[in-house]
Each structure stands twice: as C-alpha cells, then as structure tokens.
Amino acid sequence: MADYAPVDLTAENLVSFELNGEKVQAPAGTMLVDACHALGVEVPIFCYEPRIGPPVGACRMCLVEVEGMRGLQTACSTPVQPDMVVRTTSELATQGQESVLELLLANHPLDCPVCDKGGECPLQDRTFRFGPGKSRFHESKRHFLKPVELSSRIALDRERCISCFRCVRFSQEVAQDGQLTMQERGGRSEIATFSGDAYEARFTGNIIDVCPVGALTSIPYRFVARPWDVTNTPSVCGLCPVGCNTELTLREGVVRRVSGRDEPNYAVEEGWLCDVGRWAYDSADHTGRLHRAVVRDANGARETNMADALSAATLVLQRADGPVGILLGPAATVEEAAIALDLAGGALRGAVVARLGIPAGPLAPLRATRRAEMGDIDDAQTVIVVGGDPSLQQPVVELRLRKAALRRGARIVTVGSRRTGLADVAEHVDAAPGALHAAISDIAARIAASAEPVVLWDEAELAAEPAAADALATAIAANGAARQIELGQDPNGAGLRALGIPATGLRDALAAGRLGALITVHADPRSAPGRDAWDAALGDVPVVSVATHVDATTDRATVVLPSLTLWEQEGTLVSMTGRAQRVRRGADGPDGAAPGWEILIALGHYLGAPPAYRTPGAAFAAAAKAHPGLGGLTYDDMGTLGAPLPPPAADHLAGDAGESVAAGSAGLALVAVRDVHAGRAAQGSEALLAFHAPAAARVSAATAERARLTDGATARISSPHGEATLPVRVAPGLPDDAVFVALGTPGAAPESLLGPDRGPVRVELRP
Amino acid sequence: MTADEIRAYLEPRRHEFADPRSLVMPALKYAQTTRGHLSREDLDAVAEATGFTPSFVESVASFYDRLYTQPVGNRVVSVCITLSCMLRGSDEVWDHLCEKEGIDHHHGGTSADGRITIQEAQCLGYCDKAPCIQVDADETLGPFTPDSAAALVDELRAAPDPEEYWR
Amino acid sequence: MPIMNNVYRQRAAEKPLVTLDDYRAAGGYTALPKALADVEPDDLQYVFMRSGLRGRGGAGFPMGKKASFLPKDSKKAKYVVCNADESEPGTFKDRDIMAFNPFQLLEGITLAGYAIGAERGYIYIRGEYEHQARVLDDAVRQARAAGLLGEGILKSTLNFDITVYRGAGAYICGEETALLESLEGKRGQPRLKPPFPAVAGLYQSPTLINNVETLAALPPIVENGADWYAALGPEKSPGSKVFSISGHVMRPGNYEIVLGETTLRELIFVHAGGLRPGRRVKAVWVGGSSVPVLGEGHLDTPLDYESIQAAGSALGSGGCIVMDDSGCIVRASLRLATFYRHESCGKCSPCREGTTWLEKLLMRMIAGEARMEDLEMMETLFGRISGKTLCPLAEGAVAPIKSALNMFRDDFVRVVENGSPRPEPMMAGA
Numbered sequence A: 001m002a003d004y005a006p007v008d009l010t011a012e013n014l015v016s017f018e019l020n021g022e023k024v025q026a027p028a029g030t031m032l033v034d035a036c037h038a039l040g041v042e043v044p045i046f047c048y049e050p051r052i053g054p055p056v057g058a059c060r061m062c063l064v065e066v067e068g069m070r071g072l073q074t075a076c077s078t079p080v081q082p083d084m085v086v087r088t089t090s091e092l093a094t095q096g097q098e099s100v101l102e103l104l105l106a107n108h109p110l111d112c113p114v115c116d117k118g119g120e121c122p123l124q125d126r127t128f129r130f131g132p133g134k135s136r137f138h139e140s141k142r143h144f145l146k147p148v149e150l151s152s153r154i155a156l157d158r159e160r161c162i163s164c165f166r167c168v169r170f171s172q173e174v175a176q177d178g179q180l181t182m183q184e185r186g187g188r189s190e191i192a193t194f195s196g197d198a199y200e201a202r203f204t205g206n207i208i209d210v211c212p213v214g215a216l217t218s219i220p221y222r223f224v225a226r227p228w229d230v231t232n233t234p235s236v237c238g239l240c241p242v243g244c245n246t247e248l249t250l251r252e253g254v255v256r257r258v259s260g261r262d263e264p265n266y267a268v269e270e271g272w273l274c275d276v277g278r279w280a281y282d283s284a285d286h287t288g289r290l291h292r293a294v295v296r297d298a299n300g301a302r303e304t305n306m307a308d309a310l311s312a313a314t315l316v317l318q319r320a321d322g323p324v325g326i327l328l329g330p331a332a333t334v335e336e337a338a339i340a341l342d343l344a345g346g347a348l349r350g351a352v353v354a355r356l357g358i359p360a361g362p363l364a365p366l367r368a369t370r371r372a373e374m375g376d377i378d379d380a381q382t383v384i385v386v387g388g389d390p391s392l393q394q395p396v397v398e399l400r401l402r403k404a405a406l407r408r409g410a411r412i413v414t415v416g417s418r419r420t421g422l423a424d425v426a427e428h429v430d431a432a433p434g435a436l437h438a439a440i441s442d443i444a445a446r447i448a449a450s451a452e453p454v455v456l457w458d459e460a461e462l463a464a465e466p467a468a469a470d471a472l473a474t475a476i477a478a479n480g481a482a483r484q485i486e487l488g489q490d491p492n493g494a495g496l497r498a499l500g501i502p503a504t505g506l507r508d509a510l511a512a513g514r515l516g517a518l519i520t521v522h523a524d525p526r527s528a529p530g531r532d533a534w535d536a537a538l539g540d541v542p543v544v545s546v547a548t549h550v551d552a553t554t555d556r557a558t559v560v561l562p563s564l565t566l567w568e569q570e571g572t573l574v575s576m577t578g579r580a581q582r583v584r585r586g587a588d589g590p591d592g593a594a595p596g597w598e599i600l601i602a603l604g605h606y607l608g609a610p611p612a613y614r615t616p617g618a619a620f621a622a623a624a625k626a627h628p629g630l631g632g633l634t635y636d637d638m639g640t641l642g643a644p645l646p647p648p649a650a651d652h653l654a655g656d657a658g659e660s661v662a663a664g665s666a667g668l669a670l671v672a673v674r675d676v677h678a679g680r681a682a683q684g685s686e687a688l689l690a691f692h693a694p695a696a697a698r699v700s701a702a703t704a705e706r707a708r709l710t711d712g713a714t715a716r717i718s719s720p721h722g723e724a725t726l727p728v729r730v731a732p733g734l735p736d737d738a739v740f741v742a743l744g745t746p747g748a749a750p751e752s753l754l755g756p757d758r759g760p761v762r763v764e765l766r767p
Numbered sequence B: 001m002t003a004d005e006i007r008a009y010l011e012p013r014r015h016e017f018a019d020p021r022s023l024v025m026p027a028l029k030y031a032q033t034t035r036g037h038l039s040r041e042d043l044d045a046v047a048e049a050t051g052f053t054p055s056f057v058e059s060v061a062s063f064y065d066r067l068y069t070q071p072v073g074n075r076v077v078s079v080c081i082t083l084s085c086m087l088r089g090s091d092e093v094w095d096h097l098c099e100k101e102g103i104d105h106h107h108g109g110t111s112a113d114g115r116i117t118i119q120e121a122q123c124l125g126y127c128d129k130a131p132c133i134q135v136d137a138d139e140t141l142g143p144f145t146p147d148s149a150a151a152l153v154d155e156l157r158a159a160p161d162p163e164e165y166w167r
Numbered sequence C: 001m002p003i004m005n006n007v008y009r010q011r012a013a014e015k016p017l018v019t020l021d022d023y024r025a026a027g028g029y030t031a032l033p034k035a036l037a038d039v040e041p042d043d044l045q046y047v048f049m050r051s052g053l054r055g056r057g058g059a060g061f062p063m064g065k066k067a068s069f070l071p072k073d074s075k076k077a078k079y080v081v082c083n084a085d086e087s088e089p090g091t092f093k094d095r096d097i098m099a100f101n102p103f104q105l106l107e108g109i110t111l112a113g114y115a116i117g118a119e120r121g122y123i124y125i126r127g128e129y130e131h132q133a134r135v136l137d138d139a140v141r142q143a144r145a146a147g148l149l150g151e152g153i154l155k156s157t158l159n160f161d162i163t164v165y166r167g168a169g170a171y172i173c174g175e176e177t178a179l180l181e182s183l184e185g186k187r188g189q190p191r192l193k194p195p196f197p198a199v200a201g202l203y204q205s206p207t208l209i210n211n212v213e214t215l216a217a218l219p220p221i222v223e224n225g226a227d228w229y230a231a232l233g234p235e236k237s238p239g240s241k242v243f244s245i246s247g248h249v250m251r252p253g254n255y256e257i258v259l260g261e262t263t264l265r266e267l268i269f270v271h272a273g274g275l276r277p278g279r280r281v282k283a284v285w286v287g288g289s290s291v292p293v294l295g296e297g298h299l300d301t302p303l304d305y306e307s308i309q310a311a312g313s314a315l316g317s318g319g320c321i322v323m324d325d326s327g328c329i330v331r332a333s334l335r336l337a338t339f340y341r342h343e344s345c346g347k348c349s350p351c352r353e354g355t356t357w358l359e360k361l362l363m364r365m366i367a368g369e370a371r372m373e374d375l376e377m378m379e380t381l382f383g384r385i386s387g388k389t390l391c392p393l394a395e396g397a398v399a400p401i402k403s404a405l406n407m408f409r410d411d412f413v414r415v416v417e418n419g420s421p422r423p424e425p426m427m428a429g430a
C-alpha cells in the first residue's frame, strides 16, 4: 500500500508554509498529506491512495486545521499553498481525527486477534496513534454473514469494511474492469460484484493490497500466518520481463504470500501486480517439482543426491566427444549466465553458450534507440503499441497504459492483427498477422507527429519482420524526443543479451555434430518453439539439465540437477526496459535442490577449474567487470529498486541472426503468444484455478468454417516445422486466415509449429 | 426487457446528453416497467444498451429507493412516515396496513398473494396532505385514516394492474 | 389551489396554467422576448444580481452572484441545472410551481441560459414527482412547438433546450454535486469541492444550479425590473418566498409571503389557520427539517433570512413543520434521525456511521432503555459528526436534534427516565 505519493523536496518550485509551528517547504500544489509525509509529519488517511486517482475525501480521516479556512480541511485534497499555516496536531485537528476513528470503530468488529491483517493493519495502527482511546459507543454493530468469497482467490469480510472506496476505485479506475462496485446506500453500503458473480479479471489481487483494513484477504493466505511470525523480503517477479517489484511473505521457509511493495517501484510496476505474479508462487511446489537429482543410464533412471549427480554430470562432460554446449533458459539469471560463460572460458573451455530465445540481430538497431522506462509512460501524450498484446504477455503494462488514457487523456494507439486487452481505451490500426510492415508508414507518421511519444513494440512480431523493425527504429530516431519500450518475451532476455549471449549458433553446432554434450540451465529446448528441430539436433547427445521441474528435456537428460526457483534463490534479472533488479531468496525449496548458480559453481569445482567466487554477489561483481553490458553495476547500486543498464549499441549482437525462412503465402498465418496466464506457472497454480484452460487454437468463425471445424473440434495443424493437434476455439475479435496459439502451456505442443529462431510461419488447418 | 427495446427507448434521448452514462438512469426506470423490478436479465440488458458494466448498472440501481433489485408486489404502496406525516397519524396508517396485509411492521414487505408491497417512504413532498400515500409513482394522495388507507389497498387489489410499472 | 401572492400569483391565481395559451393569457412569456430584444447576457446577469434574489433551495446564496462565477471565456459547453429534487422534509413548494405554473419555470430557466450562454438546461426532478414531471414534459413540448425552446428561439440567435430528468428516490440528490453525479448517470454521492459547479459542474463543464423557486422568480424580475423586486421586503432578504407549512396546523399548504413582512406567528395562525383548539406551539422547524428547531418563544420572528438566523435557526427551504404540545420532541427527533440515516449516501464515514448511531441512541431513549449518560454521549456524538463531513447532509441531521436537546432538555430527561409512549396524532378531519 503506497499511502502517500512521493514528493521531491529538492524540486525547483518549492513554496514555504508553516506546519505545526515550523517553517517548511514543499513543491507548490503537492497535496498536504504527501507534503507532510515527506516532511516527517504523519497525517492519518484511509481513502487517499494517490496511485488510484485523485482524492475523493470520503473517509475524512485526514482532517487538519488550515488558518483562514473555516473548520477542518481534508489534507488529502488540499494542495500546498505559499504561506499557508497548517496544524495537524492542534486540539481541533486532533478532535477531528479522533472523531472519525471513533465513528469508524463504532461499527467495526474489532476482531483483530483473528484477522489476517492484524499486526499490519492501518486501522489498528491509526487507532493506536490517533484514536480517542476506547470508543464509547456501545450500540449493536452491523452484522453480515461471515466472509464471502469474492472469487476463488479473495475473501471479503463486510463487517470489517470501512467503505473507503479504494477497492472499487481500483476496479473502476485503475484496472477498469468495472466489476467491483459499491452497492446500496448509506449504512447498508457494501462492496459487491454484479449479482454476486465472482470477481474475475487480470489484476484483482491488488485490492487486497490497497484495503486499509482486513476486509479483503487472500484466500490461500487466510489463517496461514500472523504478521509477527513471518518475514518479508523484497524481490522481483520472474514470470515476465516487466520485472514487477514484489514482497515475499515467508513463514517456516515457505512463501505464503506475494504482494506489491509498500514502497513501490514507480519506474516499473508502481506497486501493482498481475494475478499470475501474485498467486503463482504455489506452482513452485506443484506436481513435477524436482525434489531429487536424477541420473539416467542404460538401466534407466535413478534418483540420487546432488553430490552423486554432480559426479555423474562431471563424467558426462569430461567424456564428451567434442566441446560442450550450454543453453540458458529465458529466466536464467544474470549470475547463472555469467557463471556459464566463465565455465566456457575455464573448466569447459570452448563451450558454446546460447540462450533459448529470439535472435537479437534483427532488433539491434531498434534496441539502440532511446529507451524509456515504464514510469515514463506517465508523461507521454501519445503511446503507440506496435504488435503484441501486453495484457496477456506483460500484464502490468496494461495498467500504465490505462492510467495514461484515463487520468491524463493520453492517446493510446495499438497496431496489430487483433483486439487487445486495451481495445476499450485504444485507437486501433489494423495490420494483418505478420504484416506490420504494411502499417509502418502510418506508425512512422504518428511518431513524427507526436511531441514525446513512447513506442512499445513486441519482440516476437518485430523480430519476424526485420524490415519493419528497421523502419520503426528509423522513425523513433527521427523524432528526437521519442522513446521506446520493448515488450519482450523472456523474463531475463535483456540480461542474457547484456552478457553478449546469442540465441543462435548452438543448435546448428549440435545439428552439425560438433558438440559432445549439452548443459541446459532452466531451458527446455524439447518443448520450446522449434522443438522438432531441437529434437533432431540433440539426437543422442548427452544432456545435463539444471531444472526446477520435470519437462521434456529432463525426461531424457542423462543427469538432472534439481534447482531452486526464482521464489527460492538469489539472482539478478534485467527487465525489458533494461533495469537490473535483484531477486531475493524467499522460500527454502526442496532439501534435495540447490540454487542454479551454486550448481554451476559446483560443476566448476568438480571439473577441476572452479571459478574464483562462491556467492552470487561475487559472481555478479566478477561479471560486471568482465561484461561492459552490465555497466559496472554492483548489488549496492541496484539496492531494492534496481538500476538501469547502459543501452546496447546499434551493432550489439548484430550477428545473432537465425536462418531466414520465407513463410510463403499459402495457408494461414500463425500467431504465437507467450500468454503468462497460459504458462506453466499459472496453469500449475491451485490458487489460479480460474485461469486453468486447456491449450487451444483460436480462430475466427469464418476461418473455422472454411476449415470445416466447429468450436471445440480437434484440429490437426501443420507447418513446415512440425505438426500439432489442438482443440479449436472460435473467438471474436480475431482476423480471418490466422491461427492464434499460446506458448508454454504444459502438455500442449503448438511449439512444434514454430521455427527455433521464430520468424513468420504459415500453417494448414485440418479436421 | 431486452437490450434492443431499451435502445429503442433511449435513442430519441441520446442527443440530450453529452455523456451516454446519463442514459443509465432513464434506462433503468424504463427497464423496470415490464416486471416492476429489475431482474438480473434487465440489469444485463441495461448494461448492454448503455455500454456500461452490469456491476456499475447494479450499483446505480441499488442506490435509489425507487429502483428495485428485488421482486416487489404488483402495486407498491409507499406510506410516508416522515415528521409531518407522523404528526398526522402515519404510524397508525402504517400499522394498520401492515396488520391487514400480514406484513412485518419493522421492514414492510409484500403480501402473501404477491399483489401488494407496503413500504415506508421518506417525505414525499405532500406534507399538506399528511398522512399521505403514493402508489407506484402515481400522484401522491392524502390525507388518509387507517380505514381509508385500507380501502385504498382493497381498491388496488381489485383493480387491474397497470400496463407499465412506473415506480 | 396553492395560495401564491406577488411573484407567483400573477400567473397561478385562477387555475393551473398548463397550456401555453393560458400562460400567455396570464402575461407569461413577456420577459423572454424583452430580454432577447433589449438585454445583453451580461446585463441580464446584472439584473439578477441587482434584484437581490437569493437561492430558494436552502443556502440562500445570491443568484446573480452565482451566475457571475461561471467563467466567461470557457470553450466548454455551459449548462443550467434546475434543482427540482425537493425532498427536504416539510417542503412542497416547488411541486406546486411545477404543477400549476410550469411555463414560468421554463421561461426562467431559458432566461438563465441566455444570461450565462448555455444551450441546454436540465430539470432534475425527484422520481416521486412523476406527475409534475409529466406536466413539465408536456410544457416543454408545447414550448418547443411554439419556438420558445429549440434553435433560434423567437427568431433570435438563441439556441436553448430543456430536458426533464427524473431522479429515482434519494434525498441526497438535492445536494448540488450529488445531483450532478446522478444526472451523469451515477450513484448520487456528493463530490469534493472545489472545484465548484460553476467551474466544473455537469460533465465537468461550467454549470449554474438553482432551485425551482429561484429560477421561476426570474421572469417577473426581468419583466418588472430588478428594482421592483429589490424593493419587496428587507434589503438583505428582498423578494417573496413560498413557505410550505404542515404538521399540527389547521390549513397546511403553500403560502407566498413577502420576506420580512410576516412573522412566524402570522404564518401559523393567520395563513395556516392556527392549531387545534386548546393546543400551543411546542416546536417549529421553520426551514425544512435540517435547521435548528424553534419554540413558542420565537413566534414573533419575522420571516426573512436575517431575522430567522438571529433567532437561532435558518430560513432554509421554507418548509415549516409545526408541532403542538401534544407531540413528543424526542420522538420527532428520532423520526428525523431515521430520515437522515436512511438518506445518508454513505460516502463519508462520519455521516454514514454517525447517523446510524444517532438513530440507535434515540431508539433506546424512546424505548426507555437509555441512561442519563446517553444524553452526554449524544452531545459527544454531535461533536463527532459536526464539521467533519463531506457535504452538509450530516450537519442537517445534527442541527434539529442538537437544538432540540438544548431547548427541550427536560423532555429528553423525562423520556430517558420513562420512555415515550406514542402520542395521539392529529388525524385527518380533526
């Protein structure tokens, strides 16, 4: 909960005023509550939440005295003016604050001992510090049926609600899902959904964070822990490349809760999380978690301990017939990657290191243009989203764009082949799938005509159209004030690229028989886009797999080294805007598993050439020295809010280019989306049951009809890269002659249809 | 009521408002005319016809006394109980009607046959006719005695229902 | 038939003027042509200002001055909103102006629209006044057909039209910013001020909001001149005002009087026919229910803003509720507490919670379940609510009850000791 807006006391437009008898200064126009907070004077509040929108003045908790104004004023809606005289602790102000608290408590159940919020509750806290002591009103309180389930994830206890409107305003004005409203009137007011339907949307969990009392609680967290027996750790979400700053609540070595931080990172997520980032933590333990190491030989697979498995891995690597490949997954940390590079320069000299992702070459000029951070969207008058659908792939971006549209009237333009999650606030420029190039002159004209536009572009779609990517880069560069944000695919794609790691090369080397073994680090090439090509390239090459969960690669690996997840281990991720941020150790994880970085260091030891460091911090420090892409950053520089890396040069990884396969024009365009709601974490989370859905091929009604398929029927889809069988879903808002699939859903394999280096694909659709 | 019917009703009014949200209330009042209350389907239809979410539409409906999100009787009898009417005997009228219709004195409610809802109303603006009664949104009548009020209810029960429920 | 003298009499004396012909025959629609032909909008605002007309909705703010607050250079559309929500207990004057003289209101709104440069006016009428709303709808239709509303009114360049907008049962929608929210299709909950409606009102555009009676007074003012109106009654409270009187009086109804010329006693005993034989005045809520109560000792107060204020109450809406000595002040207070609890919009906590508690406290007193400390508790509660809320509704809940406790403390003490049986009401025909 970010109760107060940040205030820059060093700004240029400071004005002087008097606060509780002292001369102070704050920027003109700052709300009094925020100015007071910045100056170390707390004015209690409940309804004010600067992130949600302008003040509403509902709770009346923030009453203060301002000389010359009659009665008491709400400090949350009174801007600082030169020479005003403010008293927040005078008798009158204190009487005002006590009054409001006493009245609020009059109807509050005061069941703090059994309330999940007890111990971290603003109402409890403010009663203690600003309340009148004991309330003298002893009438009967209002009663409701005990907690109702607002959804499968959120419980609502209406007796505790103080009607501050924060949650309904979040729903109406921030997420704009319009589902949560205040119903009835007066003392009967209660927050509710339409006819009691479940509150299901992409960002619902934030209402728990903004609720100043224990009225809204996370169902998986209910009664699990009390504030005094938990510890809170700041971390970063590793599920998509936005890199939302989170807080992990831990008890007995287990993550019990993920929430937005009290002190949000305004440059990134502004304190909001998507529901996947908030609740998918339980997927760490879902079926398929690797608890013990596995060694596979002619007699089959056997579970074993880490030391034994490391010895086995060492043997595999030492006996390899040729150099080793090291493949890093999309969320492998900077530390894990840096250690891999060090192994390739030491114990595994000559190893080929690559990342599982989209080749960087075609996007190099675009990435070199002026970069923005998410926070910069707040100042933009025009935002152009080229390709993609951030609502599904980089969810929290949606909230920033909605804020720009609703609160500042910014113009949002989406360009692409389908209705996005922003359709209700954006102007849409249609471009057929794989044909952004056709819209590029329109986009360029809009960029040229806008004052300080921010351009968001989809990594996968622009990588598939290098000419469009170049043209976009040119258009951005031409407007000296334009800035861009990459809507990336991979949680640490930017970090791996900063270390100079290409996406190409390794598979070709494997296919050519030049490599003797492969180490995968959080990488599952056998399920990744182009999986058929990977399978073919891998052949019988022995694989050592560092992984958290069972997957298609660990299923056939010679040695599986069980690793901790990003909720359990230290590391650094670089967000899509180039911000390096630290992931902190949260849960303990399975006894048989170890941090990925530690496993890699241990491999160095076993191979007889250990790296010169033992901790992730030291590994990062060494990497920062060795790789200019990390800008010489230290953990200290990153602090709790991270720090930006230097922007890449225009020729950085320019040679990282895949085979360009012409897609031709026959068949239907395939659009593959990395939808976090469809990914393994969400699909494996019990809390996110509401998002569970089988993988499907989504098409327009006309496309289905032409292929003689009906909704729900099974389709055989084939492309030059492979085949897949998926149920068909007829969906509105999709263009004809295109098939949409989500990547990463466990058990489905639309990845077969793609090339390993991505690029445009056309498919045949048959019953 | 269907969204199309509501749209047809709103169409000639649309140009009168710079923001279509202003149509929500007229739409709700109109949607209520067929059933006498707003069912889930009616609220959905209003949402569809006006372009706002069902939850928003319901939150508006639930704010106002004369929009009913729960079923009510064929005729709604509002007995004013505010000060001027109280001074002139509205409590006696109220008690008598509740007793006659077998309805809870504290909250009002609907008669067992579903025909008549008796509800408390706040000042109806007819204090000169106190104690006064309004049936649906017909012109408010008064003054009443307990007996004349009972006679009114009997008349309502005997009379055919209105074609449209304006409440 | 309401008894309306002076300003409203001219048109409403004989029969309801619900056809345009009748209204014209009674001298209607002479002010508008005159203004369109001879008076510039700014000068018209000046006429309003000089007339001294004060808002008749409750707060008594000078009408012309309010009109002058609208920004002159705004590019946004401007609006006139007529507040016809009339839900203040004891108040029913706007009802009769609309039912008996709808065209005078339309003409007044059109004059206001012309003066501020608006092209549309809204009449926000409480949902319970469906009958009056239909009268207005019909009047609007007639006026439109006659070229008195619509484009190029009376062949001038003035475009102006009026929409009748029905509320749906919520007293709070009489509060001007709640009204605007409701007119925008939302829950009627008051907005934070500033910005004031004059700057950011309906659809965030400059908006002039006035009560029915205020706007209906404009045609005679324009017709007869500001000086004529200003000369009626005392200097600071000029003009005439319709008082609605009800409760324990023999002839409840609407009476228009010139401010300052009539005392409360005359209103009750001359106009409203006095009380039942043998009864004495116990309590009078002179300006609707949201004002401090007055007692028998205040009966000689002249009815104008200043005098009533000096007596410790307020002229408010002019809804005068009279209770004789057969009534119980604690019961009356409870009934008002119930009203405000029911009507609190629930947006701000002191009002939502405070009105709930006030009602509960008074219920216990009536039932004889209270203790003497509860009287002090009630005083504390007034202090907890008063001055803390977002809009004046809660102040309106406190004012009549707090003053009653001050003035009739003995009655409260007796009720706390013994409870209060329901007194015999004054029944119809009595």
Ligand SMILES: Cc1cc2nc3c(=O)[nH]c(=O)nc-3n(C[C@H](O)[C@H](O)[C@H](O)COP(=O)(O)O)c2cc1C
Pocket: C054, C055, C056, C057, C058, C059, C060, C061, C063, C083, C084, C085, C086, C087, C088, C171, C172, C173, C174, C175, C176, C177, C209, C210, C211, C212, C214, C215, C391, C392, C393, C396
């Ligand atoms: C709770 C509350 C209810 C009100 N109800 C009404 C009303 O029914 N009619 C009205 O004209 N003014 C009402 N007012 C006053 C309006 O807010 C506003 O002051 C008035 O419409 C301005 O018009 P006037 O200046 O012509 O009086 C109410 C105010 C409050 C606080």
Ligand code: SF4
Pocket: A160, A161, A162, A163, A164, A165, A166, A167, A168, A191, A207, A210, A211, A212, A213, A215, A216
């Ligand atoms: S549930 Fe919480 S956030 Fe929502 S209105 Fe109630 S107290 Fe405020």
Ligand code: SF4
Pocket: C172, C189, C190, C343, C344, C345, C346, C347, C348, C349, C351, C352, C389, C390, C391, C392, C393, C394, C395
């Ligand atoms: S004082 Fe009462 S009516 Fe006014 S805003 Fe607050 S809760 Fe609503």
Ligand code: FES
Pocket: A044, A045, A046, A047, A048, A056, A057, A058, A059, A060, A061, A062, A063, A074, A075, A076, A077
């Ligand atoms: S914090 Fe200022 S009114 Fe709620």
Ligand code: FES
Pocket: B080, B081, B082, B083, B084, B085, B086, B122, B123, B124, B125, B126, B127, B128, B130, B132, C089, C090, C091
């Ligand atoms: S008190 Fe009943 S109509 Fe006014």
